[in-house]
Amino acid sequence: MNDEIIDSEARMLPNWRAAMPAANVVLRSVGNRVQPGAGKIRWCRLRAGEKHTDVLPPLFVPGKFIVVLADQPDDALILDVLAAGAAGCCNTHAAPEVLQQVALVVENGGLWVGQRLLQQLIGNTARILGQGATAESGSLLELLSERERQVARMVAGGASNKEIADRLAIAERTVKAHLTAIFEKTGVRDRLQLSLKINGAGR
Amino acid sequence: MNDEIIDSEARMLPNWRAAMPAANVVLRSVGNRVQPGAGKIRWCRLRAGEKHTDVLPPLFVPGKFIVVLADQPDDALILDVLAAGAAGCCNTHAAPEVLQQVALVVENGGLWVGQRLLQQLIGNTARILGQGATAESGSLLELLSERERQVARMVAGGASNKEIADRLAIAERTVKAHLTAIFEKTGVRDRLQLSLKINGAGR
DNA sequence: TTGCCTATTGCACCAAAGTACAGTTTTCAA
DNA sequence: TTGAAAACTGTACTTTGGTGCAATAGGCAA
Known part of the structure; x- marks a missing residue:
């Protein structure tokens, strides 16, 4: 090389x-x-x-x-x-x-x-994951209420907040409230990360 | 072995x-x-x-x-x-x-x-290869210049504009310019749709 | 030399996403 | 009866995303 x-x-x-x-x-x-x-x-x-x-x-x-x-x-x-x-x-x-x-x-x-640093990262993350969210979309979605699941799936499908509000006949503010709760429960930071987790994208 | x-x-x-x-x-x-x-x-x-x-x-x-x-x-x-x-x-x-x-x-x-999990472990640093890309995402990415492909893959991996700018040592405005061009060439409306197309998820 | 493409960038602006604080109503188990 | 959870919502705010206008510079083929 x-x-x-x-x-x-x-x-x-x-x-x-x-x-x-x-x-x-x-x-x-x-x-x-x-x-x-x-x-x-x-x-x-x-x-x-x-x-x-x-x-x-x-x-x-x-x-x-x-x-x-x-x-x-x-x-x-x-x-x-x-x-x-x-x-x-x-x-x-x-x-x-x-x-x-x-x-x-x-x-x-x-x-x-x-290796040593990687093991630290793994240990820390495994402990964090062990206490809360899993990455698998099935068990991820199990953390959510029925309405939250509905909103999460629509986001994962690419919908904007306004589109979701229109389709569910609720306020856009309500959609945002559900998303905030979803982000807290799943440990993701935004809708793009949520979509990736739910869709199992990447490896 | x-x-x-x-x-x-x-x-x-x-x-x-x-x-x-x-x-x-x-x-x-x-x-x-x-x-x-x-x-x-x-x-x-x-x-x-x-x-x-x-x-x-x-x-x-x-x-x-x-x-x-x-x-x-x-x-x-x-x-x-x-x-x-x-x-x-x-x-x-x-x-x-x-x-x-x-x-x-x-x-x-x-x-x-x-790689993907490792990047999450490192704090969601992202360098996403086109591994696992679908034929659609392959031909999609072929529409783009080299730098646009790089930006597109990073977006598809969940990165924000700021993160991409930091990693590529370019201005956030430049990242946005590439994204605008990417959206025009691929016909998607935002980064979430781009991610779905590249990762082969949803519609 | 010229023209086109790519890459880069600033300033300004608007739209959308996301957060904070606060509230009401319904359902249901204790 | 009570309290918690879920669902819903308003107002207001900050952050991020995305667009428009404008510009410079390098590479490269005609």
Whole structure:
């Protein structure tokens, strides 16, 4: 793979070379755009003291994935760079096997997250889900009253609040009240997310 | 790899064979222990109606990783089996490439989570591929420029304009401009309808 | 060189979605 | 009889979505 490794110093590390012998280190300065190379993945080193908000934005280009190699990859940083659009984040000195694993996942369009952080996310989310909503639309809809179910299905079918109000012969305000209750019970934030959950869209 | 696939029927699926030609399907009955094979991974099919709490516990043995192949892998199920100790969970009929990706990650001690769920775990960050797109959504997306496709997929994955702007490092106004063009080209009236078309749900 | 397409962006505006506070009425189990 | 839940609704507000007008700049084929 002809990936590039973007760093503020032009020094190839041994684990990088072992993982991707064909890659090149490309220099960057803060704030500067770097011309994309041929590979699908743009590896970007984040040194201690460098802010991802300064480093990453110029690097995002269509059709390329960014993987961050962080010198100090604490959980908050990892989540931040992933939330900012990076497809993975691991330690600058990660083993070549790990870097290759990251490359495979990311090249296939996946996101790569370290195991320990992922387990934390899973544990936290499993506990949250265990206390409340499930994602399956059947059991999701079971949380709702009869009228709420009716409104939820209509939203999932693409209807606006006004259309729902007209069809059910109720006020638009009433539709909004039902939706607010639906959002609270299901843990979704808006009608688009509700539709995705009910329709089972995605995987 | 000499992994085993544990199922209640002794029937190898084509995607399983393609992903791991040396694997065997091993029969199990509910509640029964299955002697571990030589491989590191024990793939366990979870059919519709089968409860993971009945199926998985006898399968956990030291030194082996369990990956669940679920017929109906909704988010709650995936999180439950991961919280219960499985190292991955994907669709029974996942593509061989996906199964191989799972195998690589898990054999190296990682956890494998589907992209959509992972994005939810990361706080609903979104990078949605066109995986699972219908023919309609395929031809729909062909109408769009590269950047419009990117924006459209992110909307279909549930992202707000602000989130898309942040992830692509562009202005929210630019996202809206792309969406206006997308709506014109596809003939939909808003992001909810766009999401339904791309995800192949509803009308 | 020219014209078209794509990408980007600002300012301004209106419409729709969603939230907050508050209220009434009906049904039904305790 | 009482209290809770469900259903309904108004007024008012904030946030987000979407549109209109206008503009610059780069890439590329004719």
